[in-house]
Amino acid sequence: MAHGPATLADGLPKYLARWLFTTNHKDIGTLYLWFSFAMFLMGGSFAMIIRAELFQPGMQLIKPEFFNQMTTMHGLVMVFGAIMPAFVGLANWMIPMMIGAPDMALPRMNNLSFWILPFAFAILTATLFMEGGGPNFGWTFYAPLSTTYAPDTVNYFIFGVHIMGASSIMGSINIIATVMNMRAPGMTYMKMPLFVWTWLITAFLLVAVMPVLAGAVTMMLMDINFGTSFFDAAGGGDPVLFQHIFWFFGHPEVYIIILPAFGVVSQIIPTFSRKPLFGYSSMVYATAAIAFLSFIVWAHHMFTVGMPIAGELYFMYATMLIAVPTGVKVFNWITTMYRGSLTFETPMLFSIAFVILFTFGGFTGMMLSIAAADIQYHDTYFVVAHFHYVMVAGAVFSGTAAVYYWLPKWCGKMYDETMGKLQFWIAFIGFNITFMPQHFLGLAGMPRRYADYGLQFADWNMVSSIGAFMYGGAQLLFLYNVVRTIGWGKPTDDPQVWEDAVGLEWTVPTPAPYHTFEKPPVVN
Amino acid sequence: MAARTIHRKLLLQLSAGAVVMFAFAIFVLPPLYDLFCEVTGIGGKTGGAYEAVAIEVDTSREIEVQFVATNNATIPWDFYPTEERIVVHPGESRAVTFFARNRTGRDMVAQAIPNVLPNNAADYFHKTECFCFNSQPLAAGEQAELDLVFIIDPDLPVSVNTVTLSYTLFDITDRSEALQVSLVQ
Numbered sequence: 033m034a035h036g037p038a039t040l041a042d043g044l045p046k047y048l049a050r051w052l053f054t055t056n057h058k059d060i061g062t063l064y065l066w067f068s069f070a071m072f073l074m075g076g077s078f079a080m081i082i083r084a085e086l087f088q089p090g091m092q093l094i095k096p097e098f099f100n101q102m103t104t105m106h107g108l109v110m111v112f113g114a115i116m117p118a119f120v121g122l123a124n125w126m127i128p129m130m131i132g133a134p135d136m137a138l139p140r141m142n143n144l145s146f147w148i149l150p151f152a153f154a155i156l157t158a159t160l161f162m163e164g165g166g167p168n169f170g171w172t173f174y175a176p177l178s179t180t181y182a183p184d185t186v187n188y189f190i191f192g193v194h195i196m197g198a199s200s201i202m203g204s205i206n207i208i209a210t211v212m213n214m215r216a217p218g219m220t221y222m223k224m225p226l227f228v229w230t231w232l233i234t235a236f237l238l239v240a241v242m243p244v245l246a247g248a249v250t251m252m253l254m255d256i257n258f259g260t261s262f263f264d265a266a267g268g269g270d271p272v273l274f275q276h277i278f279w280f281f282g283h284p285e286v287y288i289i290i291l292p293a294f295g296v297v298s299q300i301i302p303t304f305s306r307k308p309l310f311g312y313s314s315m316v317y318a319t320a321a322i323a324f325l326s327f328i329v330w331a332h333h334m335f336t337v338g339m340p341i342a343g344e345l346y347f348m349y350a351t352m353l354i355a356v357p358t359g360v361k362v363f364n365w366i367t368t369m370y371r372g373s374l375t376f377e378t379p380m381l382f383s384i385a386f387v388i389l390f391t392f393g394g395f396t397g398m399m400l401s402i403a404a405a406d407i408q409y410h411d412t413y414f415v416v417a418h419f420h421y422v423m424v425a426g427a428v429f430s431g432t433a434a435v436y437y438w439l440p441k442w443c444g445k446m447y448d449e450t451m452g453k454l455q456f457w458i459a460f461i462g463f464n465i466t467f468m469p470q471h472f473l474g475l476a477g478m479p480r481r482y483a484d485y486g487l488q489f490a491d492w493n494m495v496s497s498i499g500a501f502m503y504g505g506a507q508l509l510f511l512y513n514v515v516r517t518i519g520w521g522k523p524t525d526d527p528q529v530w531e532d533a534v535g536l537e538w539t540v541p542t543p544a545p546y547h548t549f550e551k552p553p554v555v556n
Numbered sequence: 557m558a559a560r561t562i563h564r565k566l567l568l569q570l571s572a573g574a575v576v577m578f579a580f581a582i583f584v585l586p587p588l589y590d591l592f593c594e595v596t597g598i599g600g601k602t603g604g605a606y607e608a609v610a611i612e613v614d615t616s617r618e619i620e621v622q623f624v625a626t627n628n629a630t631i632p633w634d635f636y637p638t639e640e641r642i643v644v645h646p647g648e649s650r651a652v653t654f655f656a657r658n659r660t661g662r663d664m665v666a667q668a669i670p671n672v673l674p675n676n677a678a679d680y681f682h683k684t685e686c687f688c689f690n691s692q693p694l695a696a697g698e699q700a701e702l703d704l705v706f707i708i709d710p711d712l713p714v715s716v717n718t719v720t721l722s723y724t725l726f727d728i729t730d731r732s733e734a735l736q737v738s739l740v741q
Contacts, residue, residue, distance in 0.1 A: 137566075141567075201571075204570075209563050209566045213559065239570050243581060244580070266726030267667075273589045280581075280585070
């Protein structure tokens, strides 16, 4: 087959049919990435509504009921619609090319796992236009808010979560099968690029905990419609049980989001430092250690439910233990850069910002892990600031870096470095203006998930909103940059794209042909 | 084709893993949670009906027992203890009453859910008779004196001098029509 992106001349079905019926890992990766970007813009516009309402104290633009729907939908769409599918898209594109496989192991299931996602989010989003409104109980959907007091549309929400869970499980099984069965000869486990390693571990996490989430929403469904009382104290159940089950899923979930981001950064930093990754095997072990620890720390989200002191101490120390493998990773990234020949292209800028801001978010996480102090911080903007430092400056910055890093390989065109850097600086400054003040608000006692606030919080909220609009604008610039690169970027056919980039994906022609590694490469 | 077979095998294994985790969440975690709370007593739940045995009353100790009644959500009943606090000796059987009145114009069924604080006292608070063992049907405007007979176990940890028993009253009218509620509490 000829080089370059597939065209109709290659005998592919036309227009919509090509995308609907595709089983090609690159096509499906592209679908995932565009879908996640659309969800990112939608979830982002919910955030803009939230920040516009919080620009000044008092109620100006929307009703409190709608505000609650916005915070809930923002969280759900960003976690399940934007970040997770974005990394699945990167996995689809890159994992076969990184391990020398011709495609994913189960291509038709791959197609299915993508194409049920738009339906899940159509169902979820449609609730906003229904009587009673969309989900309004926070993205953590604690019972009884999400059962006894939920709007009738909660059943759509449950169905949507079931579908996206099924999609994630199928996607992960596919990744595990690809990595375990389809590595090129000589590509031993300990030679795999770190992005593949982090995704392999993430996929196991997903297979383990997405069914638990499905179980949680199924129990909600039963409580709401079939008269069971899993979470209803009136019938002998316990609402606290919901929180335990949710966070048994929810804590591994945050590592599901961040581990592939670690992988991306571990690919990019060595390239632009022109040095191999420092401490490769310690990176692999640290990833596995984080994944293991993520299962035994869940109740640190629930320090205020009234746990016995022994439980609080256990979850506190176990949580703090996660700082050790995470510290190993941060140390390795910094040491990779140390005395390297650094250049600061856009992907590298985002990666360095990732290391700095993620570490910052990690430190506020350490503060939150202190059981005694958490009672003050719990459910304040301090928590909001903390998880946006790790989710946005962590996962989203890393995803953005990945797109700039691999986009030339995908489409054979270079992005405009000046425009990329412009986006980085607007995003970096906007992000910090948005979320840094939220630490102060939280420490001063501003609770999260409220449509209004006391006058003493007015100034920092206004600053935070201005930063949010700036950060939102940076995403439109991102869209512009990507579209302009694909359409009108400077063509390149250098297989390596980046000087000294290492890995099998840089040995295939640029742009990556529709089919790669039909004959497996030999890895020495 | 060999590749196909190994992919299928892995697919089946991992799918089975996912199904196991789903079943684990629904069928194992809730009972495990209840068991854990029961064994450690940290849920604050009291046990079922207690068979009174002749035990010596420990007159050297005085325990203050406080009663709290809460209406869940907005169940429009009057519900309060007739005595808010009493002082008892461990081993002594005492009877108290709660007052309940259905203020609405329709027949309702309510269920009181008990909770004991401090957590380490829950296992030592024995109820030989309690209205909370059954649901409470009250016709429109009807009122009732609800009985509770309890014994504080003499083995109550010495650090505990005050025990708070709280009842939260839930409206289970809809539920009790649909199915027979039987609670062990």
